[in-house]
Amino acid sequence: MDTEQIRALYGKWIDELWHADPDDMDQLAEQLVTPDFVGHWPGEEVSGPAQLAEMLRRSVSLFSGVRVEVVVGPVVENDLVSARWTFSGKYNGELPGSPAAAGTEVSFAGTDIFRCRDGRFAEYWVSSDGLQFMAQLGFTPKP
Amino acid sequence: MDTEQIRALYGKWIDELWHADPDDMDQLAEQLVTPDFVGHWPGEEVSGPAQLAEMLRRSVSLFSGVRVEVVVGPVVENDLVSARWTFSGKYNGELPGSPAAAGTEVSFAGTDIFRCRDGRFAEYWVSSDGLQFMAQLGFTPKP
Numbered sequence: 001m002d003t004e005q006i007r008a009l010y011g012k013w014i015d016e017l018w019h020a021d022p023d024d025m026d027q028l029a030e031q032l033v034t035p036d037f038v039g040h041w042p043g044e045e046v047s048g049p050a051q052l053a054e055m056l057r058r059s060v061s062l063f064s065g066v067r068v069e070v071v072v073g074p075v076v077e078n079d080l081v082s083a084r085w086t087f088s089g090k091y092n093g094e095l096p097g098s099p100a101a102a103g104t105e106v107s108f109a110g111t112d113i114f115r116c117r118d119g120r121f122a123e124y125w126v127s128s129d130g131l132q133f134m135a136q137l138g139f140t141p142k143p
Numbered sequence: 144m145d146t147e148q149i150r151a152l153y154g155k156w157i158d159e160l161w162h163a164d165p166d167d168m169d170q171l172a173e174q175l176v177t178p179d180f181v182g183h184w185p186g187e188e189v190s191g192p193a194q195l196a197e198m199l200r201r202s203v204s205l206f207s208g209v210r211v212e213v214v215v216g217p218v219v220e221n222d223l224v225s226a227r228w229t230f231s232g233k234y235n236g237e238l239p240g241s242p243a244a245a246g247t248e249v250s251f252a253g254t255d256i257f258r259c260r261d262g263r264f265a266e267y268w269v270s271s272d273g274l275q276f277m278a279q280l281g282f283t284p285k286p
Contacts, residue, residue: 003220042252042272072256072268075223077146082218082225084256084268099286109185111254111270113215113227125215125227127254129185130274134284141274141282143242 001116003076009116010074010081017056018068025053032121039124063089063106071109082113087128091137099138108133144259146219152259153217153224160199161211168196175263182267206232206249214252225256230271234280242281251276 001009009032017028029049039046039055046055060066066089073083086109093102110128114121131141144152152175160171172192182189182198189198203209209232216226229252236245253271257264274284 042275072258073223073225075218075220075225075256077218077220080216080218082216082254082256084270097286109268109270111225111256111268113218113225113254115215125252125254127227127252127270127272129270130272131277131284132185132273134274138286139284141277142285143240143281 001079001119005119006076006079006081006116007074009119009121010076010083010112010114013114013121014068014070014083014085018060019066022057022060025056026050029053029056033124034117034120034122037120037122037124039126041126042128042130060089062092062095064092065090079116080113081116082111084109084111095137097139100136104136106133106136108136144222144262148262149219149222149224149259150217152262152264153219153226153255153257156257156264157211157213157226157228161203162209165200165203168199169193172196172199176267177260177263177265180263180265180267182269184269185271185273203232205235205238207235208233222259223256224259225254227252227254238280240282243279247279249276249279251279 013032020028029052033049037048046052068085068087070083070085075082088107091100091104091106108129113125115123163171172195176192180191189195211228211230213226213228218225231250234243234247234249251272256268258266
């Protein structure tokens, strides 16, 4: 894969997969990641396109009007691509225990790195501003 | 700056700055970042080398034996460089309210992106696994 192919693949990840109808996420995930894909979320590993699609559905399930936008990059070298993004959406009020009101606008940033192979993503590492995200839903770290 | 110069600069950021004696961090920060450097930490902006050194001192102040290691990348393209790292250290028991015992081993990951200019870093964005970090110090998100 050359630099432009990798850049285009990352564009599909952001523009198509994250904004897809949840019912279409399995099919899109199969197009974008290898069968042996491994995703490293904080505290959780995801294996293969089906688990990836499930993780994405879970990530968007608390929000309407989800927008994921690249704000720095993508940075491409050899088989790696990295970018910083922001996630925004309107909270639907359905997280148990959250004191945030339905309709609260939530926005936080994160950074991706992918390793590519054979035209798809084979491995993924992500960090995001989890404390800021939880604070917007009304949760703060307590002993 | 060519790719190898940027890679070497990032190596100094990780190997020298993060592992420096806190008293040397001001001088090292001046070597590594521009006078108008801006760093985007979650929920906090840092401007210039002196504020950067202060942020680094604060970041390592709760730990002994701090190690920061690159685990994916660096990924370099044009004036941008990204990498994933892990931070590890032994908690010194000095965070008010933390139920974690002194001596607790803490380890978490994060991802950097820098923009370079004139041989130094001019802008910085970082995301890290803050929820996992806080959990290791005994804090969980609560309403």
